[in-house]
Amino acid sequence: MKARLLAPVAGLLTATMVLAGCGAGGDRESDSGGEGGGASDVGVTEDTVTVGGHFPLTGVAAPGYSEIPTGAQAYFDYVNAAGGINGRQIEYIVKDDGYNPTNTSQVTNELVLQDEIFAMVGGLGTPTHSAVVDFLNSEGVPDLFVSSGSLQWGDDVESKPYTFGWQPDYEIEGKIIGQYIAENMPKAKVGLFLQDDDFGEDGEKGVRQYLDKQIVGVERYTSGNTDVGPQVAGLQAKGADLVIAFNTPSYTALTQLTSLALGYEPTWFYSNVGSDPQLVGSLLNRFSEGAVEGDNSSLNDVLTTEYIPGVDATDDPWVQLWQEVWDQEGEGGELTNYRIYGMSQAYAFVQALAAAGEDLTRDGLVEAVESFEDVTGPQLAPFRYSADSHMGISGMRVVELQGGKAEELTPVLVSDIGDAPIEEDSSDQASDAPPEGGIPDGS
Template identity: 45%
Template sequence: MYHIVRRGVSVLTAMVVVGAVAACSGSSGTSGASVPGVTSTEIIVGTHTPLTGPAAAGYSKISAATKAYFDYVNSKGGVNGRKITFKIMDDGYNPATTQQVVRQLVLQDKVFAILSGLGTPTHTGVLDFLNTNKVPDLFVASGSLSWNQPKKYPYTFGYNPDYTIEGKIFANYIKANLAGKKVCTFGQNDDFGADGLKGVQAVLGASGVTHSETYDVTNTNVGPAIGALKAAGCQVTIAFTVPGFSALALGAAAQLGFRTQWMVSNVGADYATLGGLLKDATGPLLEGVLSTAYLPAPMDTSNPWVSLFMKLNQQYNNNTAFDGNVEYGFAVGYLFVQALKAAGKDLTRQGIVDAVEKNGFSGPGLSALRFSATDHSGFGGLQMGKVQDGKQLVFGPLYTTDDGSGPVTETSSTQPAPPEDGIPS
């Protein structure tokens, strides 16, 4: 999976050529210069995402929802007279494939930006390429700390709360409500799992985690890892997992008679997605599972943002089964349109980076976005969520913290109502 296809000479040559072209064209940000992917009538953006492979469950629905939102905006005239073309490339959650498809999007398709590239192991491998070529790398669909390095990667911005923040908020809940329990973690064997564990230990201390196990996305046999967690006597198990491996872990635990309080990262806890994987076992296996959220619960139809996205999903996304992934796709599309409008009619790559750093965005998020010139991470707050009586809803206060040693604090936040037409002004 991690073997890189031998294209070194040709790719390096192409990168040098593109770098030279960028240096004398739209990358300067000057008015009237040619900007890749931008004409008077069109903006071309691209993404890499797992339409197939081990992370396709649920995640394959995100890009379709984003495209549906763009189709709606295009039906209303687009943004500053330009319609958005969204090129979606399947990378199968394979880092080698991600490098291939992202290079195609940038070098051949000449996209203006990469939007919502999905995955920690996959996107990590294209950071240098995108920033070297000064391609806006917006709202990465992952909570890795890697996206928040504005000096090293000035064109990259996160979206999801950092997994370290999530780990701290999980641990804070444990201290308040599950004190004295043996706490363990089960995480993806990359920055996803490592950053989450770092957050848990920041609050509970290294000795506060009894045992940790990891998994590789190329190996679906999680039985030995779950067996080790059972043997360690884990009473609370925090899973930093993608949906497919959340389902595998819950299923293996049931087969082994391993009873623990599961706490599952927001990226792998969507009820509808897990239900599609667990089938008839959904009810008993998910009841009582704790998670976190930074967008409204997709089951909360009283929320005006959920209502808006459900309506657009019906009209522009073939009325696909609405879940957290569909909501996520619409929310990212909404934010990107906000960023385009903030960047103005004279659209440049540097211009949209500057606009995102100025921030001031509002939308469906439960907490504020933290974008600034010195912070390229996304949301900084989370609410706890729980499955109860077959419904997954958020509860309790909104918590915010940092990815260091700062405290976890309760924070008040007011969610604005969506615009009447569903398009940011």
């Protein structure tokens, strides 16, 4: 009995002593230092480069968003099949965070510390990604093309030198929407329906620059609360005949159903995030348990914006490329707007890899993205990247949905945060076409 008890205690104590022995004196300060500089090419080998991203693959935010990494994966496979970039195959690791920031923090630890990714590509969500943005920057991990339009990814380069936004931020989206309405519907009584976080706040800031006087009511909802009856009724009571909504796709479906139930028929103007006709159609069907037959035409007459060509633009050379990529490398199922979103981001990343050259380092990649001037790409307006700004795509156009197709109402309009004016895009970015073979080269 004695031996049985004592053995483990003795063993452990010995083990601790042995470990202690390894240390043995010396001055801590003098031994350290000198490292850190050479760690910049983690995740890169002669013939591979490993990148990762966090996405909601399960849970409430999964419908739609979980398709984004499948699109990116397909494009990376397409590039790998053609020999990769600078002889390196792209390995893409996707982790599920269920749209819970605590999980995001855990899976990002896993990506950075265990899988040793070279860069984060397309990490999704404002609350989720803001949980890890400081960590990524303190570890010096390039954090490219965050899948969110919050301003914080790009407006403070000094404190977040490794983070880059991608899609147009919600503020310029708000400005462009605001100006369109002020010019084309000056009599409209405008109601705002906003998600109660950065998304809604940034959007409202933009809209108010142009529409402050026309706004008759503002309602906010908390993501996760599925009853939007009070908000929609509130807008109805204020007599709003045009509702600008900054919300996620589920809430597009919920507001449509609720206003149907209340007999409220304003003109709806959904921000780009919440306006995917395919997804909203299927959600309408599901939420109403079949009572509303959701399909592509459910969002007819709805106004929205677009900044990359979607599945409906079958004539667009980019969409034709995405279709080819998806047919070749996709994992089954249809090409959707979310997959195109993933592919477009992946395209920009491949472009950055190619531009960063043979000697791939993390800082080299960041520099390459900062000098992304006039690159071709599916985005309708150019990126705003520079050493002073990491904001993404600079503009979008206003469209009206008809039968799942986007009909252009304005040319591509570009702007920037703050009181930068809105101008028609002069770069002709919208009419460029992908290079032969569909893979960007270094220049």
